[in-house]
Amino acid sequence: MIKKIxxxxxxxxxxxxxxxxxxDSLQERVGKKIIYARNMKEANVKFENQEFDLLLLGMKTxxxxxxxxxxxxxxxxxxxxxxxxxxxxxxGVEPDDVIVSHPHSIRFMKQxxxxxxxxxxxxxxxxxxxxxxxxxVDVNFINPFIKAVESVLSSMSQVVMNPGRPDVRKxxxxxxxxxxxxxxxxxxxxxxxxxxxxxxxxxxxxxxYSNMVGDDKSEIDNDVKDAIxxxxxxIFGNAKRDLNVIxxxxxxxxxxxxxxxxxxxxxxxxxxxxxxxxxxxxxxLKVECLISTHQK
Amino acid sequence: xxxxxxxxxxVDDMLTMRKIVSKCLKEIGLSALTEAKNGKEAFDLVxxxxxxxxxxxxxxxxxxxxxxxxxxSLRADADFAKMPFLLVTAESEQHQILEAAKAGVDAxxxxxxxxxxxxxxxEEVAEKYTQLKQ
Numbered sequence: 001m002i003k004k005i006x007x008x009x010x011x012x013x014x015x016x017x018x019x020x021x022x023x024d025s026l027q028e029r030v031g032k033k034i035i036y037a038r039n040m041k042e043a044n045v046k047f048e049n050q051e052f053d054l055l056l057l058g059m060k061t062x063x064x065x066x067x068x069x070x071x072x073x074x075x076x077x078x079x080x081x082x083x084x085x086x087x088x089x090x091x092g093v094e095p096d097d098v099i100v101s102h103p104h105s106i107r108f109m110k111q112x113x114x115x116x117x118x119x120x121x122x123x124x125x126x127x128x129x130x131x132x133x134x135x136x137v138d139v140n141f142i143n144p145f146i147k148a149v150e151s152v153l154s155s156m157s158q159v160v161m162n163p164g165r166p167d168v169r170k171x172x173x174x175x176x177x178x179x180x181x182x183x184x185x186x187x188x189x190x191x192x193x194x195x196x197x198x199x200x201x202x203x204x205x206x207x208x209y210s211n212m213v214g215d216d217k218s219e220i221d222n223d224v225k226d227a228i229x230x231x232x233x234x235i236f237g238n239a240k241r242d243l244n245v246i247x248x249x250x251x252x253x254x255x256x257x258x259x260x261x262x263x264x265x266x267x268x269x270x271x272x273x274x275x276x277x278x279x280x281x282x283x284x285l286k287v288e289c290l291i292s293t294h295q296k
Numbered sequence: 297x298x299x300x301x302x303x304x305x306x307v308d309d310m311l312t313m314r315k316i317v318s319k320c321l322k323e324i325g326l327s328a329l330t331e332a333k334n335g336k337e338a339f340d341l342v343x344x345x346x347x348x349x350x351x352x353x354x355x356x357x358x359x360x361x362x363x364x365x366x367x368x369s370l371r372a373d374a375d376f377a378k379m380p381f382l383l384v385t386a387e388s389e390q391h392q393i394l395e396a397a398k399a400g401v402d403a404x405x406x407x408x409x410x411x412x413x414x415x416x417x418x419e420e421v422a423e424k425y426t427q428l429k430q
Contacts, residue, residue: 151408152407152408155408155409155410156316156407156408212312212315212316213312213315213316213319214315214319215315223311223312226310226311226312227312229310229312230310230312230313233310233386234386234407234408236386237385237386237387237388237407238386238388238407238408240389241388241389244389245389252357252387
């Protein structure tokens with residue numbers, strides 16, 4: 001999996017424990033050259049004297065100004081090539097200004113990550129897929145979807161959804177997610193394409209339907225399918241609004257529904273799927289998001 | 297305070313949303329409700345119904361004729377140009393709100409919403425159209 005990363009990584013980290021963990025784990029897993037800098041000043045010197053393929057930042061106390069200046073310097077140096085990918089691991093402030101300006105070059109990992117997640121992030125950042133597309137596994141991209149799921153289900157069906165730890169999986173038959181009823185909608189703009197899926201357990205779908213329209217059902221029928229389709233549409237609409245405010249240009253789309261006990265949910269693009277499980281008093285919901293950037 | 301005997305036309309291609317809007321309206325005491333599945337069906341109903349509907353509550357994205365097209369058609373028709381019109385939609389980006397305002401919408405409700413939100417918007421519309429007030 002990680003063999004695709006064959007060139008040099010510049011690791012910049014002011015967190016000794018994190019640096020040791022990354023260096024030990026990645027040296028063993030990747031078997032490739034990792035150059036280490038303790039701060040942005042050191043990183044600038046190393047960056048001037050060597051070519052890198054990926055920047056990995058692990059910051060205890062992120063200095064947004066330093067991030068921004070260093071980011072601009074790296075992009076100037078690679079001006080005629082594709083943007084140099086960054087992977088940022090932060091235990092503190094999110095460098096929103098950098099991410100908003102350059103959403104397709106940066107992958108941002110929050111606390112709670114493990115080395116497998118990091119390997120997937122890095123592989124994803126540097127390796128284009130067979131179709132000439134590159135997947136985005138970006139927690140910042142999916143945050144509006146998480147927010148929309150919580151607020152829409154809470155206000156429309158009075159069901160409180162509790163998000164669990166995000167996970168990543170490949171889009172293949174072996175790891176397909178199963179559910180009882182799912183709403184799927186494409187996510188497209190001029191620069192990327194993908195899809196979002198809301199995968200419901202039957203018990204939760206029936207409760208949500210009942211609370212939304214005031215009518216009880218014991219089985220998933222056309223009325224319940226219609227309700228899940230509308231929910232998918234509203235959740236997508238809310239997330240689209242928030243993402244477009246920060247510079248994406250996501251186009252409108254029409255959802256589709258799959259139902260049947262244990263049906264498999266397949267996404268049409270290749271790449272890595274970010275999945276967030278939500279628990280509730282009435283059952284489980286999994287939200288999946290797959291985005292692939294169009295390579296120029 | 298809004299009248300409770302208003303004749304209201306609910307326009308949405310999704311059965312669920314028609315049910316939700318009906319449920320919310322009934323919760324606030326309004327029960328004379330008619331439904332249409334798209335803008336075209338709604339426009340024909342508006343033109344052919346006597347006495348006139350007091351108010352239209354419409355979705356934006358629908359097949360055949362969208363909510364904004366329905367609104368523009370009504371505003372362009374001398375008989376219905378002043379019909380109170382609410383848009384209920386998942387489309388809530390700034391340019392869409394501006395487009396709806398330019399077309400002459402009286403209130404704009406973003407999904408998700410509650411019966412209370414709908415009530416507040418109806419009261420706002422009733423401030424503009426005194427015939428809706430008790």
